Amino acid sequence: MRWIWIDKFTEFESGKRAVAVKSITLAEEHLHDHFPGYPVMPNSLLTEAMAQTGGILVGEAKDFKEKVILAKISKATFYEVARPGTQITLEAVVENIAKEAASIKGTIRCGDICIAEIAMMFSHIDQNMGGLDFPDDNFVFNDNFMSLLDTYNINTSK
Amino acid sequence: MPMSQEDITGKVQEALIEALGVDDDEATLEATLIDDLGAESIDFLDIIFRLEKAFDIKIAREELFPGDDVISNADFIVDGKVTQAGIDEMKKQLPHLDLSDFESDPDVNKIPDLFTVKMIVDFINSKIN
Numbered sequence: 706m707r708w709i710w711i712d713k714f715t716e717f718e719s720g721k722r723a724v725a726v727k728s729i730t731l732a733e734e735h736l737h738d739h740f741p742g743y744p745v746m747p748n749s750l751l752t753e754a755m756a757q758t759g760g761i762l763v764g765e766a767k768d769f770k771e772k773v774i775l776a777k778i779s780k781a782t783f784y785e786v787a788r789p790g791t792q793i794t795l796e797a798v799v800e801n802i803a804k805e806a807a808s809i810k811g812t813i814r815c816g817d818i819c820i821a822e823i824a825m826m827f828s829h830i831d832q833n834m835g836g837l838d839f840p841d842d843n844f845v846f847n848d849n850f851m852s853l854l855d856t857y858n859i860n861t862s863k
Numbered sequence: 864m865p866m867s868q869e870d871i872t873g874k875v876q877e878a879l880i881e882a883l884g885v886d887d888d889e890a891t892l893e894a895t896l897i898d899d900l901g902a903e904s905i906d907f908l909d910i911i912f913r914l915e916k917a918f919d920i921k922i923a924r925e926e927l928f929p930g931d932d933v934i935s936n937a938d939f940i941v942d943g944k945v946t947q948a949g950i951d952e953m954k955k956q957l958p959h960l961d962l963s964d965f966e967s968d969p970d971v972n973k974i975p976d977l978f979t980v981k982m983i984v985d986f987i988n989s990k991i992n
Contacts, residue, residue: 776905779882801915805924806908826909833904 706734709849710754711795714857720766724796725758725853731789746787748821751813752778755823759797759809761850763827766802772845776806776828783821791815800824805832865992866918868984875984878913882906892981902978914983920990927986928978929953945969959986 716724729746731737736744756775764773787793793815800808806828813821830839876890883890883900896902902910911922924930939949950969954962960977 777909779909801912803908803912803924806905806912808909808912826905828905828908 707849709757709853710750711757711853714761714853715794717762717765717854717857720762720799720802722796722798723758723762724794725754726792726794727754728792729787729789733789736789744789746789746793748781748783751783751787751793751821752781752823752825754793755795755797755811755813755821756825757850758795759811759825760827760845761853762797762799763802763807763809764846764850765854766799766807767829769843769846769851771829772831772839772843773807773827774830774845775825777826779808779824779826781821781823781825785815785818785820787813787815787820793820805829868988871918871987871991872980872984874917875914875980875987878910878917879980879983882909882913890980892979892984894980895976896978896980896983897975900980910983914987918987918991920987922990925956927957927983929957929974940971943971945971945974959989961985 711725711727714723714725716722729736731744735747735750739745739747760773760775764771793813796812796814797809798811800810806826808824808826811821811823811825812819813823830837872892876887879885879890879896879900880887883896883902883906885900889900894900896906896910907928908924911924911927914920915922936949936952939946939952945953945965946969950962950966953960960982962977965973965977
């Protein structure tokens with residue numbers, strides 16, 4: 706399976722805000738274990754979906770020159786469950802983008818209902834404080850993620 | 864508009880409590896960020912973001928915490944001790960750091976102990992007042 710937890714961007718304001726959607730379906734294997742008889746999208750995957758939404762937003766702001774990695778979940782509060790047969794909306798709003806890191810505030814909704822609020826920080830690992838070296842090519846923004854923006858018609862080759 | 868030491872301390876403590884998830888009474892002036900409050904490298908950047916917002920100022924990371932050019936420079940660290948050149952560089956880059964005790968035993972492993980809540984309060988004070 707592919708590690709892509711959002712289906713499509715519906716809004717994208719470069720460097721500011723992005724909205725993605727994800728349909729939750731019983732075709733997702735893990736739902737049958739989480740939980741048997743009561744399938745709900747795990748909070749960990751809701752968090753990953755938000756990380757992908759926010760990570761692409763933050764990455765695009767720097768033309769994908771930085772390797773953007775989820776580094777810290779500052780706050781994550783889950784109010785309702787996300788169930789198969791529904792579509793969730795993930796909104797990421799940039800709070801800060803600096804040379805070494807970025808932070809976003811995220812909200813996940815299902816229709817009008819707020820499912821979760823998640824604040825997170827990303828590290829630009831080539832600018833990291835540890836002085837570690839990473840491979841030259843940007844392994845973070847692979848085809849899966851880049852094609853999401855193509856579908857939204859973002860011109861990424863500035 | 865100049866801010867009182869109390870106001871600055873209060874806002875710094877608030878920023879640290881939010882960034883590091885510690886209790887209100889843990890962020891005392893003498894508390895060290897790394898050992899006492901459990902800060903890691905990403906937390907330093909979170910702290911800077913929150914301080915910028917709280918005091919409406921811009922802070923470059925190197926202004927508050929020493930950059931890699933000090934820590935990994937062979938001229939500045941010899942046999943686990945910071946050289947005089949290294950100490951001079953730290954004084955230049957981070958004038959708010961109180962190096963008086965550190966100079967008598969400039970053990971590189973003691974550098975993290977310099978990062979206290981008070982250090983941040985002093986830094987903000989010098990920036991805005």
